[in-house]
Amino acid sequence: EAQVTQNPRYLITVTGKKLTVTCSQNMNHEYMSWYRQDPGLGLRQIYYSMNVEVTDKGDVPEGYKVSRKEKRNFPLILESPSPNQTSLYFCASSSGQGTNTQYFGPGTRLTVL
Amino acid sequence: AQSVTQPDIHITVSEGASLELRCNYSYGATPYLFWYVQSPGQGLQLLLKYFSGDTLVQGIKGFEAEFKRSQSSFNLRKPSVHWSDAAEYFCAVGEGSGNTGKLIFGQGTTLQVKP
Numbered sequence: 001e002a003q004v005t006q007n008p009r010y011l012i013t014v015t016g017k018k019l020t021v022t023c024s025q026n027m028n029h030e031y032m033s034w035y036r037q038d039p040g041l042g043l044r045q046i047y048y049s050m051n052v053e054v055t056d057k058g059d060v061p062e063g064y065k066v067s068r069k070e071k072r073n074f075p076l077i078l079e080s081p082s083p084n085q086t087s088l089y090f091c092a093s094s095s096g097q098g099t100n101t102q103y104f105g106p107g108t109r110l111t112v113l
Numbered sequence: 114a115q116s117v118t119q120p121d122i123h124i125t126v127s128e129g130a131s132l133e134l135r136c137n138y139s140y141g142a143t144p145y146l147f148w149y150v151q152s153p154g155q156g157l158q159l160l161l162k163y164f165s166g167d168t169l170v171q172g173i174k175g176f177e178a179e180f181k182r183s184q185s186s187f188n189l190r191k192p193s194v195h196w197s198d199a200a201e202y203f204c205a206v207g208e209g210s211g212n213t214g215k216l217i218f219g220q221g222t223t224l225q226v227k228p
Binding site: 041045048090105 | 122149156
């Protein structure tokens with residue numbers, strides 16, 4: 001089954017404790033992206049990757065890091081989480097073609113205390 | 114800059130009634146337009162998309178949307194709403210270059226269905 005998976009689905013942590021949210025897709029997609037969803041703001045892109053070892057900032061990259069060492073994986077790293085990073089996070093992937101149809105993971109709800 | 118506006122934050126309709134969710138976009142070139150639905154506790158599911166051609170597009174679950182270039186709109190419609198349609202709906206526009214694959218989302222519209 002074609003899918004995007006994220007782990008963990010729920011995470012409660014404390015300020016400053018480094019964490020990683022994993023994302024994996026099995027569709028051989030070149031393009032992957034991270035979004036955060038906040039009430040009244042919709043989804044905003046954090047980082048994206050057009051292929052292995054190619055990443056770039058989205059609209060709200062501050063406080064986040066990513067890496068793309070393998071095509072299927074695109075982890076999101078919070079080196080020193082802060083309460084304003086409490087949010088719902090989605091990973092997405094697409095073939096990178098002009099159609100831009102993106103497939104989303106189930107989401108990770110992160111709470112930073 | 115590209116932007117998407119969903120004027121209605123919250124809409125309540127009775128089961129069986131018709132539905133229209135509004136979406137307006139700002140984009141210089143021909144946009145790629147999408148509607149996604151997010152059920153409580155779930156990820157985003159693609160309802161339909163418009164790239165070119167026929168301006169009336171059909172999607173899953175009985176939804177359709179009409180692209181109106183003159184009004185910069187891409188409103189979502191359904192003739193008869195079911196209780197299971199209660200969810201949050203997002204309109205999005207994709208960057209035309211396709212190189213970044215970035216989607217710009219509206220703020221979302223929460224649909225409540227009354228029995």
